Amino acid sequence: MTLLKLENIKKSFNLGPLQVNVLRGVSFEVKTGEMLAIMGTSGSGKSTLMNIIGFLDQPDSGRYLLENRETARLSDSELSAIRNKKIGFVFQQFNLLGRLTALENVCIPLVYRGIPEKEQKSMSMEILEKVGMADRAGHKPMELSGGQQQRVAIARALVGSPSILLADEPTGALDTRVGQEIMNLFLELNSTRQITTLIITHDPRIAAQCPGTILMQDGYIADREESQ
Ligand SMILES: Nc1ncnc2c1ncn2[C@@H]1O[C@H](COP(=O)(O)OP(=O)(O)O)[C@@H](O)[C@H]1O
Numbered sequence: 550m551t552l553l554k555l556e557n558i559k560k561s562f563n564l565g566p567l568q569v570n571v572l573r574g575v576s577f578e579v580k581t582g583e584m585l586a587i588m589g590t591s592g593s594g595k596s597t598l599m600n601i602i603g604f605l606d607q608p609d610s611g612r613y614l615l616e617n618r619e620t621a622r623l624s625d626s627e628l629s630a631i632r633n634k635k636i637g638f639v640f641q642q643f644n645l646l647g648r649l650t651a652l653e654n655v656c657i658p659l660v661y662r663g664i665p666e667k668e669q670k671s672m673s674m675e676i677l678e679k680v681g682m683a684d685r686a687g688h689k690p691m692e693l694s695g696g697q698q699q700r701v702a703i704a705r706a707l708v709g710s711p712s713i714l715l716a717d718e719p720t721g722a723l724d725t726r727v728g729q730e731i732m733n734l735f736l737e738l739n740s741t742r743q744i745t746t747l748i749i750t751h752d753p754r755i756a757a758q759c760p761g762t763i764l765m766q767d768g769y770i771a772d773r774e775e776s777q
């Protein structure tokens with residue numbers, strides 16, 4: 550089943566008098582359960598593309614269908630609601646809230662949904678267990694290693710059972726060994742829970758473990774490979 554479909558997506562930014570055409574017509578489809586690496590040189594538009602897929606930004610033109618639903622005509626509040634329900638984001642710098650515990654960080658998407666506190670906590674503990682962080686639930690991010698913080702961030706991305714997990718250089722701030730542990734977690738979640746996953750990475754060893762790769766170049770998809 551097609552989960553998302555992009556057709557001729559264009560996006561430019563104005564830098565003073567200069568117009569930078571970051572996405573010049575990007576088209577591709579992602580099927581439910583797929584796991585894709587997105588590669589390309591710095592500045593090739595990978596994060597811009599991912600932000601559009603995750604509703605953090607909107608394209609200038611082109612079509613974006615998520616679960617067969619046209620996203621262009623949705624209001625801001627509809628977009629926020631869909632983002633909260635359908636999209637899980639993981640960032641290079643983890644982006645956890647420093648004043649909150651690991652457990653409270655994982656609860657955030659559920660707070661926005663108005664889920665009762667007791668249920669929030671039990672859902673969050675369950676997913677913290679899944680990522681191997683249950684014994685650190687009461688710790689603040691500062692008290693955790695980078696790899697542990699990323700596990701918590703992955704739990705936060707997954708707690709609401711999103712349709713798609715978007716990760717923008719999730720191993721970029723971690724050393725090779727810890728980065729591989731995080732990659733193992735993505736692989737396991739994809740194979741056991743069929744979580745559709747897009748991972749931006751600069752690391753060819755990480756990309757090689759994804760069943761498919763998209764290569765971005767000059768605002769286009771230059772290549773797509775599926776290993777089978
Ligand atoms: N909000 C913005 N305003 C102006 N320029 C931007 C903005 N976001 C990205 N860009 C520019 O778009 C280009 C692509 O950025 P990005 O998508 O972050 O690339 P990548 O993630 O592949 O490194 C860069 O030249 C960047 O400077």
Ligand SMILES: [Mg+2]
Pocket residue numbers: 595596597717
């Ligand atoms: Mg980027």
